[in-house]
Amino acid sequence: xxxxxxxxxxxxxxxxxxxxxxxxxxxxxxxxxxxxxxxxxxxxxxxxxxxxxxxxxxxxxxxxxxxxxxxxxxxxxxxxxxxxxxxxxxxxxxxxxxxxxxxxxxxxxxxxxxxxxxxxxxxxxxxxxxxxxxxxxxxxxxxxxxxxxxxxxxxxxxxxxxxxxxxxxxxxxxxxxxxxxxxxxxxxxxxxxxxxxxxxxxxxxxxxxxxxxxxxxxxxxxxxxxxxxxxxxxxxxxxxxxxxxxxxxxxxxxxxxxxxxxxxxxxxxxxxxxxxxxxxxxxxxxxxxxxxxxxxxxxxxxxxxxxxxxxxxxxxxxxxxxxxxxxxxxxxxxxxxxxxxxxxxxxxxxxxxxxxxxxxxxxxxxxxxxxxxxxxxxxxxxxxxxxxxxxxxxxxxxxxxxxxxxxxxxxxxxxxxxxxxxxxxxxxxxxxxxxxxxxxxxxxxxxxxxxxxxxxxxxxxxxxxxxxxxxxxxxxxxxxxxxxxxxxxxxxxxxxxxxxx
Amino acid sequence: xxxxxxxxxxxxxxxxxxxxxxxxxxxxxxxxxxxxxxxxxxxxxxxxxxxxxxxxxxxxxxxxxxxxxxxxxxxxxxxxxxxxxxxxxxxxxxxxxxxxxxxxxxxxxxxxxxxxxxxxxxxxxxxxxxxxxxxxxxxxxxxxxxxxxxxxxxxxxxxxxxxxxxxxxxxxxxxxxxxxxxxxxxxxxxxxxxxxxxxxxxxxxxxxxxxxxxxxxxxxxxxxxxxxxxxxxxxxxxxxxxxxxxxxxxxxxxxxxxxxxxxxxxxxxxxxxxxxxxxxxxxxxxxxxxxxxxxxxxxxxxxxxxxxxxxxxxxxxxxxxxxxxxxxxxxxxxxxxxxxxxxxxxxxxxxxxxxxxxxxxxxxxxxx
Numbered sequence: 001x002x003x004x005x006x007x008x009x010x011x012x013x014x015x016x017x018x019x020x021x022x023x024x025x026x027x028x029x030x031x032x033x034x035x036x037x038x039x040x041x042x043x044x045x046x047x048x049x050x051x052x053x054x055x056x057x058x059x060x061x062x063x064x065x066x067x068x069x070x071x072x073x074x075x076x077x078x079x080x081x082x083x084x085x086x087x088x089x090x091x092x093x094x095x096x097x098x099x100x101x102x103x104x105x106x107x108x109x110x111x112x113x114x115x116x117x118x119x120x121x122x123x124x125x126x127x128x129x130x131x132x133x134x135x136x137x138x139x140x141x142x143x144x145x146x147x148x149x150x151x152x153x154x155x156x157x158x159x160x161x162x163x164x165x166x167x168x169x170x171x172x173x174x175x176x177x178x179x180x181x182x183x184x185x186x187x188x189x190x191x192x193x194x195x196x197x198x199x200x201x202x203x204x205x206x207x208x209x210x211x212x213x214x215x216x217x218x219x220x221x222x223x224x225x226x227x228x229x230x231x232x233x234x235x236x237x238x239x240x241x242x243x244x245x246x247x248x249x250x251x252x253x254x255x256x257x258x259x260x261x262x263x264x265x266x267x268x269x270x271x272x273x274x275x276x277x278x279x280x281x282x283x284x285x286x287x288x289x290x291x292x293x294x295x296x297x298x299x300x301x302x303x304x305x306x307x308x309x310x311x312x313x314x315x316x317x318x319x320x321x322x323x324x325x326x327x328x329x330x331x332x333x334x335x336x337x338x339x340x341x342x343x344x345x346x347x348x349x350x351x352x353x354x355x356x357x358x359x360x361x362x363x364x365x366x367x368x369x370x371x372x373x374x375x376x377x378x379x380x381x382x383x384x385x386x387x388x389x390x391x392x393x394x395x396x397x398x399x400x401x402x403x404x405x406x407x408x409x410x411x412x413x414x415x416x417x418x419x420x421x422x423x424x425x426x427x428x429x430x431x432x433x434x435x436x437x438x439x440x441x442x443x444x445x446x447x448x449x450x451x452x453x454x455x456x457x458x459x460x461x462x463x464x465x466x467x468x469x470x471x472x473x474x475x476x477x478x479x480x481x482x483x484x485x486x487x488x489x490x491x492x493x494x495x496x497x498x499x500x501x
Numbered sequence: 502x503x504x505x506x507x508x509x510x511x512x513x514x515x516x517x518x519x520x521x522x523x524x525x526x527x528x529x530x531x532x533x534x535x536x537x538x539x540x541x542x543x544x545x546x547x548x549x550x551x552x553x554x555x556x557x558x559x560x561x562x563x564x565x566x567x568x569x570x571x572x573x574x575x576x577x578x579x580x581x582x583x584x585x586x587x588x589x590x591x592x593x594x595x596x597x598x599x600x601x602x603x604x605x606x607x608x609x610x611x612x613x614x615x616x617x618x619x620x621x622x623x624x625x626x627x628x629x630x631x632x633x634x635x636x637x638x639x640x641x642x643x644x645x646x647x648x649x650x651x652x653x654x655x656x657x658x659x660x661x662x663x664x665x666x667x668x669x670x671x672x673x674x675x676x677x678x679x680x681x682x683x684x685x686x687x688x689x690x691x692x693x694x695x696x697x698x699x700x701x702x703x704x705x706x707x708x709x710x711x712x713x714x715x716x717x718x719x720x721x722x723x724x725x726x727x728x729x730x731x732x733x734x735x736x737x738x739x740x741x742x743x744x745x746x747x748x749x750x751x752x753x754x755x756x757x758x759x760x761x762x763x764x765x766x767x768x769x770x771x772x773x774x775x776x777x778x779x780x781x782x783x784x785x786x787x788x789x790x791x792x793x794x795x796x797x798x799x800x801x802x803x804x805x806x807x808x809x810x811x812x813x814x815x816x817x818x819x820x821x822x823x824x825x826x827x828x829x830x831x832x833x834x835x836x837x838x839x840x841x842x843x844x845x846x847x848x849x850x851x852x853x854x855x856x857x858x859x860x861x862x863x864x865x866x867x868x869x
Contacts, residue, residue, distance in 0.1 A: 323770065325770075431621070436781045444643060447651060448643040
């Protein structure tokens with residue numbers, strides 16, 4: 001299927017009966033309203049109506065805070081008398097009050113946790129927002145830990161997440177645009193950026209992408225991320241998913257744009273170049289030589305992880321001449337009992353490691369530790385003693401797996417683990433030629449990619465020498481006073497380099 | 502056909518990337534073994550021949566860019582059309598495209614020759630050629646900016662190979678450079694003539710020029726690219742002269758690759774295995790840029806979409822490559838191509854420049 005057709009299918013309207021078509025206004029009497037709402041909500045059991053004096057209260061049982069309903073709404077309105085709209089507004093002790101005469105809006109608000117107050121004969125409904133707080137408390141980020149730096153992660157609540165960002169960046173320039181996604185889920189999504197820093201062009205590009213999305217359910221930011229990627233067929237992530245608010249704040253300060261989806265612990269940050277997936281916020285918290293060392297280590301780990309096993313297979317299958325004699329003897333000894341060709345041996349072991357990883361990720365934490373022991377010691381030692389694999393290959397594969405976990409971004413880390421399988425096969429079939437073929441193909445692919453229509457390989461290609469000081473290395477702050485050109489920031493300098501030391 | 506091309510701004514690239522484009526297309530298969538033929542002519546003074554050819558290349562690049570500068574933004578196809586009219590222009594364009602396809606073919610065949618001779622004697626021609634063509638097609642389809650990006654990474658990511666040229670210097674015998682300046686002018690020039698096959702690649706300027714953003718800076722960076730290439734060639738020539746004895750060098754077909762044989766690291770021996778496979782990255786921009794230029798030309802002249810021509814040329818290449826199997830056949834191909842290329846990249850730019858100049862003068866006279 002061609003790209004366009006797939007896109008068309010993705011963009012296709014999901015058939016959903018629209019609330020609007022049923023009625024556009026609010027009926028004039030409470031019985032009719034009740035009938036209407038029951039019809040809209042398909043007679044759901046948790047839709048409650050309370051009638052007293054000339055008022056009708058309507059809400060969904062589990063969506064609102066009962067305590068607040070009793071104390072601040074019913075408690076203030078119990079006298080036997082007839083109310084008017086202004087009286088109710090002045091009586092209710094709820095800060096977030098709205099009036100609406102559109103039934104669609106009313107239904108949405110009730111779903112989100114408002115109590116509707118209807119006065120007999122009026123064409124308006126007053127909506128008091130008293131949603132039940134069922135979000136968990138803020139905890140440490142589980143998947144992206146860091147030693148030096150704040151230990152705070154996003155939770156599933158959009159307003160909490162935005163407020164954490166606002167705590168980091170206290171400026172009126174921080175803009176928050178709200179989008180609603182999912183014809184069935186009605187998920188709110190916040191688009192965050194700092195006006196005067198972020199490029200207007202990039203923001204409008206992102207807005208355009210967001211408006212194009214027509215989907216019936218949006219449960220997580222990871223889905224949104226895949227929908228707004230430039231190349232949705234590519235295996236490479238083009239936008240960062242992170243659960244660290246400090247990472248998002250840092251990105252915002254550098255002119256990037258963030259998206260936070262309600263109900264998701266991960267926020268999206270874009271545009272992101274390939275290299276930035278290997279950066280961590282911690283690199284800025286430690287001194288620059290340490291940060292530089294760690295960054296170089298990560299880049300090396302990436303190459304090691306992708307190519308090391310493949311090189312072993314290629315060298316043992318085709319090019320044993322390149323192995324020095326001193327190394328050839330231990331290699332031969334350790335492989336002498338193995339009945340399989342190197343490719344099969346390596347694929348088997350890589351497969352076992354992937355199994356262990358996947359099992360470790362799915363199992364409950366208590367069992368997970370046991371799995372580690374079973375996997376690491378029992379399978380590792382037993383496989384060698386049984387003559388299934390060689391000792392040296394175990395070292396190489398373990399090293400590759402370990403190296404892939406040094407990548408700070410989880411999505412990039414899992415990509416690195418996947419991408420080595422095709423390269424492993426290429427190496428097993430065509431030796432170094434195959435590896436090089438895989439390398440060139442990946443390189444061309446990386447050059448093709450873009451992130452929010454900006455170059456993915458920045459700052460290396462197109463070469464922006466000034467940004468190299470904060471790329472594979474991190475030089476001291478007085479040399480990195482410019483924002484990266486990738487985001488085309490409107491305010492190019494972070495600070496005056498002469499005054500900072 | 503339009504003479505002046507208007508390229509949309511998001512297809513343009515920075516002028517200093519021309520350095521990498523020119524350098525990447527110049528370095529290719531020729532560098533793997535140019536030393537032998539030059540040495541046969543100029544002996545220990547071969548390095549002078551290399552420098553002569555380098556200087557000549559600088560002059561030719563100067564002329565090529567001057568020709569292009571006479572028009573604001575065009576390629577060789579537009580110039581032909583403008584200078585020689587519809588019919589002769591088309592004829593010249595077709596022959597230029599033929600040259601491009603031929604050089605594409607020669608580069609590909611020579612690289613496969615090296616792979617087969619050094620690493621995989623059993624791998625069939627069709628497999629090697631189609632795998633390379635897959636990369637080329639994928640590369641061309643990603644657009645001109647990515648193509649220039651491949652040239653950029655090809656140069657920067659292979660710089661480390663240069664370090665290992667210094668490795669054989671441990672065994673250098675500097676007396677082999679002496680006596681200096683023994684060769685006469687004719688043998689030096691003959692040596693320089695035989696460098697054609699190695700230095701060509703700068704003619705890519707003829708087709709890529711309209712895609713450069715700041716056209717005024719092209720001259721500077723193209724010249725720098727050529728100088729860098731000449732530096733590498735000269736140092737390779739010197740290292741080969743002092744490392745190999747004269748007789749040995751005359752019998753070594755791929756002297757540069759043989760130099761890598763000397764490298765011995767604690768974890769790796771027979772370094773040429775790594776170098777030759779890594780050479781794929783060096784060859785890739787050559788292939789991509791030649792094929793791109795040819796498909797661009799066909800698109801300009803016959804209005805055939807370049808996507809279709811790429812597939813056409815690729816299929817023809819896979820079929821055509823079956824006719825050049827033995828070493829002798831490849832040698833004959835190289836010989837014929839070198840003569841043809843000598844005309845196209847050294848004689849023809851001068852002629853074209855003169856024609857363009859005369860036409861410009863005549864037009865000015867007519868106007869006044």
